[in-house]
Structures are given as structure tokens and as C-alpha cells.
Amino acid sequence: MADAIDVQTLGVRYNLRLTRKNTVRESFKNLARRREGPGHFWALRDVSFRVPPGESLAVIGPNGAGKSTLLQVLAGILMPDEGAIEVNGRISSLLTLGAGFDAELSGRDNILLAGAFMGIAHADMLARMPGIIEFADLGQFIDAPIKTYSSGMNARLGFSIATAVEPDVLLLDEVLGTGDATFRAKSQARVVELMRAARAIVLVTHDMSWAREFCNHAILLEGGNVVAAGEPGDVVLVHEERSEVRRAGGHPERLPPVVDPGLLTAAGIPGSAGGGAAAG
Amino acid sequence: MTQTSEAIRDAYRPVRPGILQTLRDTASEIATRRRLILYLVRADLKKRGADTVLGNVWWILDPLLTMLVYVLLISIILRTDIPAYPLFVFCAILPWKWFSSSVADAVTCITTRERIIKQVNFPKVVLPMAAATGGVASFAFGLIPLFAMLVLLYRDHLTVWVVALPAVALVQFVFSLAVALLAAAITVFYRDVGNVAGHVLRIWFYLSPALYGADQIARLTADQPAIGVIYHLNPFATLFEAYRDLIYDGHAPDWLAVGLVLLASLGLLLVATLVFRRLEPAFAKVI
Numbered sequence: 159m160a161d162a163i164d165v166q167t168l169g170v171r172y173n174l175r176l177t178r179k180n181t182v183r184e185s186f187k188n189l190a191r192r193r194e195g196p197g198h199f200w201a202l203r204d205v206s207f208r209v210p211p212g213e214s215l216a217v218i219g220p221n222g223a224g225k226s227t228l229l230q231v232l233a234g235i236l237m238p239d240e241g242a243i244e245v246n247g248r249i250s251s252l253l254t255l256g257a258g259f260d261a262e263l264s265g266r267d268n269i270l271l272a273g274a275f276m277g278i279a280h281a282d283m284l285a286r287m288p289g290i291i292e293f294a295d296l297g298q299f300i301d302a303p304i305k306t307y308s309s310g311m312n313a314r315l316g317f318s319i320a321t322a323v324e325p326d327v328l329l330l331d332e333v334l335g336t337g338d339a340t341f342r343a344k345s346q347a348r349v350v351e352l353m354r355a356a357r358a359i360v361l362v363t364h365d366m367s368w369a370r371e372f373c374n375h376a377i378l379l380e381g382g383n384v385v386a387a388g389e390p391g392d393v394v395l396v397h398e399e400r401s402e403v404r405r406a407g408g409h410p411e412r413l414p415p416v417v418d419p420g421l422l423t424a425a426g427i428p429g430s431a432g433g434g435a436a437a438g
Numbered sequence: 439m440t441q442t443s444e445a446i447r448d449a450y451r452p453v454r455p456g457i458l459q460t461l462r463d464t465a466s467e468i469a470t471r472r473r474l475i476l477y478l479v480r481a482d483l484k485k486r487g488a489d490t491v492l493g494n495v496w497w498i499l500d501p502l503l504t505m506l507v508y509v510l511l512i513s514i515i516l517r518t519d520i521p522a523y524p525l526f527v528f529c530a531i532l533p534w535k536w537f538s539s540s541v542a543d544a545v546t547c548i549t550t551r552e553r554i555i556k557q558v559n560f561p562k563v564v565l566p567m568a569a570a571t572g573g574v575a576s577f578a579f580g581l582i583p584l585f586a587m588l589v590l591l592y593r594d595h596l597t598v599w600v601v602a603l604p605a606v607a608l609v610q611f612v613f614s615l616a617v618a619l620l621a622a623a624i625t626v627f628y629r630d631v632g633n634v635a636g637h638v639l640r641i642w643f644y645l646s647p648a649l650y651g652a653d654q655i656a657r658l659t660a661d662q663p664a665i666g667v668i669y670h671l672n673p674f675a676t677l678f679e680a681y682r683d684l685i686y687d688g689h690a691p692d693w694l695a696v697g698l699v700l701l702a703s704l705g706l707l708l709v710a711t712l713v714f715r716r717l718e719p720a721f722a723k724v725i
Binding site for chain 1 (some may be wrong): 471473474478483555556557706719720722723
């Protein structure tokens with residue numbers, strides 16, 4: 159069976175000169191400054207891993223390590239500047255909550271709009287509508303414009319849509335702690351259910367118990383590189399040790415990138431990993 | 439280790455598709471996402487009508503009120519001698535409302551969808567496409583007061599030539615779409631475009647034969663051939679005259695000139711599509 163996700167020496171580069179605050183004036187300034195220092199930085203570099211069907215991968219790491227960028231590349235939102243990624247099957251992403259919704263439209267219209275953005279056939283979306291509405295449990299608010307929703311309701315609707323389409327590959331970014339206790343329990347049950355249905359999941363989380371409980375594998379990202387890969391328990395331990403050093407105000411020793419963690423079966427803990435042969 | 443990863447990097451270097459492939463991809467993306475375009479247009483219409491007492495009646499009133507402003511200014515205060523001036527100026531206001539609202543929507547269509555662009559992978563070309571299509575609705579609604587005027591007030595201007603309106607409108611659509619694609623893509627990188635667009639549109643309107651006819655400035659263009667050349671480079675010089683030929687004068691437009699505008703618009707659309715597709719991968723990084 160083909161891997162659900164195959165990532166080879168992925169690199170994503172951001173151009174520091176092109177930002178949202180760009181104006182013509184600044185570009186002239188930049189033109190003059192062209193020779194000074196690198197104008198870009200690598201948000202991800204040399205990231206390689208594979209996720210077989212039915213597996214789930216936890217991506218952990220400090221803020222700014224490239225976790226969200228990795229999810230965006232997997233979702234096809236960002237193009238790799240280097241390397242290649244292959245994702246087999248339908249992808250659904252819950253990258254930022256409640257996003258993509260049109261605040262003026264009703265919950266019902268937003269379900270259809272979200273489906274159209276995700277490229278799901280209209281008939282298919284209509285068929286799934288009752289399930290989505292039931293799971294989101296918004297009551298009569300489903301017909302109200304979503305600008306009237308609380309952030310929790312927004313998140314519930316987003317989660318319901320993203321998981322109702324039965325994705326082959328589900329990408330989740332920190333959204334499991336959504337809503338009240340009841341909805342949290344429900345959403346956990348849904349994620350476990352999706353995982354059982356032999357679908358791959360990539361979960362970005364700061365909640366280490368989620369990584370340990372629900373994922374078979376984990377990678378630790380730091381500075382855009384995979385620096386540890388393997389059993390979630392082991393990787394979490396490495397991450398926690400290093401976070402402890404950071405909390406104390408120190409700088410943990412720089413780990414060498416794990417260039418080829420392969421199928422994520424070997425515990426790629428520092429010392430035992432790195433320098434792996436290129437996989438075909 | 440660095441050598442190995444360098445070798446792997448080379449093996450996986452991304453490649454950029456050629457021109458024909460890019461055009462084919464774009465066409466198939468639009469075809470498969472036509473429902474998304476429809477939703478976006480409909481959501482936009484719903485929103486514009488939703489918060490006002492009169493709702494969609496504004497779509498009809500809006501061009502009429504604009505017309506009244508110009509009639510007051512040009513016909514009554516400046517005392518122009520153009521007969522049936524309300525109809526004369528309406529022939530230009532109607533297509534212009536369509537064009538200017540398309541461009542105004544296109545300028546913001548990518549930047550305001552920042553969150554969804556960062557959440558879902560979809561062909562971004564649907565956004566300017568929806569902006570350009572949404573303007574068609576304002577044009578279609580504007581046809582209601584146009585025909586009301588023709589039937590009730592200016593029956594002697596009404597000829598069978600009005601059935602040719604869709605042909606001229608199609609040419610305008612191609613041009614609007616090209617401008618929308620360029621405006622949308624460039625605004626992502628230069629927010630200045632948003633500030634400039636309103637002013638450019640206003641001066642563009644006054645430099646086009648909207649409030650006046652081509653014959654009013656015939657003397658100017660005859661004395662100064664350079665001005666004449668620039669004047670005729672403006673696609674709206676041809677388009678406004680063509681609309682007016684069909685509605686106001688009731689005879690065939692200069693089909694050759696309209697055809698040339700169509701050819702130029704198709705060329706611009708080709709360039710705009712390629713520019714858009716070239717910049718598209720960077721949208722999610724920049725906004």
C-alpha cells in the first residue's frame with residue numbers, strides 16, 4: 159500500500175522582503191539594500207518523513223519551529239521551494255478555527271461554501287449537511303449569520319465540517335481543545351473514529367498527552383528541521399527536556415537534523431539518528 | 439550528510455509548468471470550481487442587499503441616481519445640447535458601474551480572503567473570476583431601468599439593435615476579467631494599488647466618452663493627433679460608443695473597432711492569467 163504521506167527533503171522558504179506591509183516605497187528601499195544579507199529564511203528545510211495509512215503523526219516543537227508551515231504544505235496551501243511531497247487521498251484540514259467562513263452568511267450557507275472551497279461535490283455536501291448540523295449542535299443558530307456565533311460555536315462548526323467529509327488524510331492544528339467538555343469528548347471520539355478507519359492524521363499540538371495517547375509516531379521540529387523522530391513517548395521526553403532548559407533561560411544544545419526518519423519506526427533520538435541513507 | 443541531502447534536493451527540485459499547461463490547468467480549475475464561483479457571487483449579492491431597507495432595489499436605483507447627478511450637472515447646469523441626455527449618459531453609466539465594481543472587488547478579493555487562503559487549498563483564480571462575474575449582476579439589474587426608460591420616455595430610440603447588447607457586453611467581460619486578475623494579484627504585493635484604484639477609475643471614466651460623445655472631442659483629437667491616438671487606445675472609447683450605437687442611436691456599432699478591442703482584451707487576458715498563475719503560489723506566504 160502506498161504511503162498516505164511521503165515527504166522528501168522538503169524546504170519552504172520565506173522571502174523577508176515580501177511582506178503584507180509592502181508598499182512601492184519600501185520596495186525601492188529593498189532594491190537598494192539587495193546586497194545586504196540573506197533576504198529569505200527557511201521555515202522548513204530537509205524535512206523527510208513518511209506516514210503509512212492508518213498511522214497518526216504528532217508534530218511537536220516550540221513556537222516558530224515550522225509546525226504550522228508543515229501543515230500548510232501538506233494541505234497544498236504552500237508550495238515547496240525544495241523537495242517533494244506526495245499526499246495520497248482526500249485531504250481535510252483544520253488549520254485555523256472558524257476560518258474560511260463568511261460572517262454575513264448563515265451556518266447552513268457556510269457549510270455549502272466551505273464544501274465548495276474544499277472542492278466537494280454539491281450533492282455530496284447536501285447529503286452530509288444533516289450530519290454536520292447534528293454534530294455541531296448549534297440549534298436554531300444554524301440559520302443565523304455566523305457573525306452572531308461565539309468563538310466556541312464557530313470552532314464547533316469548523317470541526318464538524320472538516321471531519322464530516324471523511325478525509326483520507328486529516329490535518330489538525332491545535333483544535334482538539336475546542337468548546338466545552340461535552341464537545342471536547344465528542345470531538346476526541348470523532349478523531350479516534352477517523353483514525354480507526356485507516357486514515358492518516360497529522361496533528362500539531364502543544365498537548366503532550368494527545369501526542370502520547372492518540373499518535374503512533376511523533377516528530378520534533380526545531381528551527382525548521384526534524385531533530386527527533388520516533389515513538390511519541392520518546393520524542394515528547396526529548397521535547398520536554400529541551401523545553402525545561404529553555405524555561406530556565408538556557409539554550410539547549412543544537413540537535414543535528416534527522417534527514418531520513420524513514421517510516422518512523424526507529425526511535426530517531428539524538429545520537430542514534432541523523433546521516434541516514436537517502437531513501438528512494 | 440550535506441552532500442547526500444544536496445543530492446536528494448536536486449532530485450526533487452520542483453518544476454514550473456509551461457504556458458500551455460498553465461492555461462489548460464486554469465481552464466480546468468475554473469470549470470471544476472464553477473459552483474464555488476457561483477456561491478461567491480451569490481454571497482456577495484446577498485450581502486450587498488442584506489443590510490439595507492430596500493435590499494436589491496438598490497441595484498436598480500443606484501445607476502438611476504448616478505444618472506440624475508450627471509443630468510443635473512451636465513444637462514441643466516452646463517446646458518449641453520445633446521438630446522435625450524439622460525439616455526445618452528445612462529448608456530455609459532451602466533457598463534461603467536459593472537467595470538468599476540468588478541475592479542473594486544478584484545482589488546480586495548484576495549487580501550480579504552486571507553484566512554481561507556491559509557486554511558484550504560483551492561484555485562485562487564476563482565476569486566477575481568467571481569469579482570468580475572459579480573459585476574454582471576449589477577449590469578443585468580441596470581437593464582431594468584434602461585428598458586423602462588426606453589419604453590416609457592424614449593420610445594423613438596428603441597430599435598432592434600438592443601438585442602446585440604450581449605455581444606458588446608461579452609467583449610467588456612473579457613477586458614474586465616483581465617483587469618480583475620491583474621489587479622487582484624498585484625494588490626497582494628503592493629497594497630498601494632487599493633488606494634490608487636479609486637482615483638484611476640475616476641479619471642478613466644472622465645477621459646472616456648461617457649458624459650460627452652466622441653464628436654464633442656473630435657476637434658481636439660483632430661488638432662492633436664497624439665491625443666487622438668491615446669484616446670482610441672482606451673477600450674472604453676470604443677465600448678461606450680458601441681453601447682450608445684445600439685441603445686441611443688439605434689444602428690450597428692463599428693464592429694471592426696469592437697473586434698480589435700476583443701483581440702486586445704484576449705491578449706491582455708492571456709498575459710493576466712500567466713502573471714496571476716506565476717504569483718499565485720506566493721499569496722499564502724505574503725498575505
